Amino acid sequence: MAENILEMHTITKEFPGVKALDNVTFQVEKGEIHCLVGENGAGKSTLMKVLSGVYPYGEYEGDIVINGKVQQFNTINDSEDAGIAIIYQELALFPDLPVYENIYIGNEVKNKGVINWNQTIIKSKDMLKKVNLKVKPETLIKDLGVGKQQLVEIAKALSKNVQLLILDEPTAALNEDDSENLLDLIKALKVQGITCIMITHKLKEVVTIADKATIIRDGQTICTLVAKKGEINERSIIKNMVGRELNDIFPKRPEKNIGDTILELQNWSAYDQQLGRHVVRKADIHLKKGEIIGLAGLMGSGRTELALSMFGNPKNYKLKGTLLMNHKETHFKHTSDAIKAGLAYVTEDRKGNGLFLAQNITSNITAANLNGVSNNGILNMNEEVTVAERYKSSIHIKSSSINQLVGKLSGGNQQKVSISKWLFVSPDILILDEPTRGIDVGAKFEIYTVMNELINRGMSIIMISSELGEVLGMSDRIYVMAEGTIKGEIKAEDADQEKVMELATQ
Structure with missing residues (x-):
């Protein structure tokens, strides 16, 4: 019978006016990849903060058992001493320090009380090999992409002889390639005997990687699904997460009442003076009243830059071309002008x-x-x-x-x-930039429902999204961008993922 590395018994944690965790029981076997899944606010991160000592013993009820021994963590250092490391979505790295210092910060390699930098660099090379990151230890963190920074965080955890690695939404800010590399690394760590708990809202990742998946809803444990029993699939996860089946992830509007053109860009270009290049080139798009248009494309394709250039140009791009609202040529000198004209922009960076x-x-x-x-x-x-x-x-x-x-x-x-x-x-026009980034399937459904309600009231929406399913499921028409250029326009009924990706990679 497999041995549990972790047992959490009847964990209860309350905040003023809110019971975040209500008698949660959670068990993880040694050497498995265990996904913790639930809607935002379900209690996943709170449970892991209890486990990692962020919420110390005495601030919660229940027991934490590691390798058969009851623990009373008062600080994060206590949990680290027990072999537990947690990596949050917001990485805890020092951007102006090199990789090797970040890996061993707080866990310095010393000789008679003095830091041995040569040994630190040598040991950091070994850690970088373990996470398959091919960079020099002397490289500054700020010179690395987010995906590589994530690997440095994992190397930092491994340097502390971690037995149980907790990853909180590790791929939320990563592109597809970096996400795939990270998932491969987690599988490799499993082979090395390291147990992983991964919090994620990306159900495809759960299906791909999890040995087990525990569902938490409203601060309570709902169930644990087992891959070997064929229990881990998107339908089952969704049903247990939200307490009901979402047969249609994208709610359909009962009827479409699309009117006249309300916004139009003609031969629109934006030149970024800091980067010294065009971020938008000769774009032609139009938006009708009561319509949702999707802006699709890979990261760096110019979607956000196009939105900002319309919304009063806060980045001070050099603009060329024509912007029409209700068929009248318009010039916005500031975001306040755009707001007064009926345009609003919900940024991708809400925090x-x-x-x-x-x-x-x-x-x-x-x-x-x-x-x-x-x-x-x-x-x-x-x-x-x-x-x-x-x-x-x-x-x-x-x-x-x-x-x-x-x-x-x-x-x-x-x-x-x-x-x-x-x-x-x-506003008459709402620009939504990555409206569901970092949120779970139940909350996504609610956002989609709100979007449909707004459209039914006569508002128009421009939606920027990196999730192809979202673009296809919610848009009336889709514009695909690559390298700052509109590569094509597709009606929703004619669109599929292959057509969009073909245009996005031109």
Whole structure:
């Protein structure tokens, strides 16, 4: 019988007004890849923070058992001493330090109390080999791509003789090649005897890599699926995650009421003065009232740059061409001009540029339209509360109250706040840049439903997405970009993944 490296018994963790974990039981066998799956806010990351000592003993109820021994972790160092390492989605690296220092920071190679840099470099080379990363140890972290930085984080964990490696959404910010390389590495680590727990919202990865998958919903353990029994498939995972079957991942609009052209770009180009090159070249697109158009393409194809160039040009590109709104030529000197004209942009970087994480839901929702909650220049706090409550209800933001800090919300609910913020400016056109990045299938369904509701009200949407299924499932028409150029336009009914990828790789 296989031996458990980890057992978590009846773990309960409460925050003010919220029970994040409710008698969760979780077991992991030695040498397996175990995926932890659930909707955003289900309690996955909270459970791993309990395990890793971020939430110390005494702040939760229940027992953690490692290799048969009950543990009482008071700090992260305590969990690391027990052979546990956790790698978060936001990497904990120092960009201006070289790879070898990052690998051994806090775990320095010393000789009589003095750091031995030569040995540090030699040992870091061994760690880099283990993760199959071919870079010089002296390379600065800031000179590496996100995928390689992720591997440095894993090398850092391996340098501490890790037995149980926890990866929290490890491929969320990676392209397909880097994601595939990382999954291959996790399989290789399994062969080396390292046990992995992986939190991911990407169901295809779960099906591909997991020996077992434990589903958490609303802070409770729902079930553990076993690959050898044929239990791990997307349909079963979704059903257990959301408590129901999502027969149609992309909700269809009951009817389409597409009107006249509301936005048009003609021969539109954007030159990035910092990069010294064009990021958009001679683009021709149009958007109709009540329509969703998808902007597809690989990373770096120019989709976000095209959106920013339309939205008041905050990057100060040199622009050429014609922008028409309601058939009238328009020139936006600032993002505020675009907002006044009825254009809104929900950024792909909701944590960096989209939201004020240290402020509450109310402040975030009203931030882009303070005039809408002011009287003679004085903020009407009662009106602000009314507006926030309205969007919390209509967009289905799950929180303890509108006073909850946005940084404490799940990714899906943060995205709903970001969308609400821009809906409050009453736009005619909404640009959604990667609207479901980093959120689970249940939250995605809710975002898609909101999009359809907005379209039914007469709004128009430009959706940028790296997920082909999303582009195909939600768009009326699709523009495909590569190297800053529109390579083709496809009607939704004529589109498939092969056609889109063929254009995207031209």
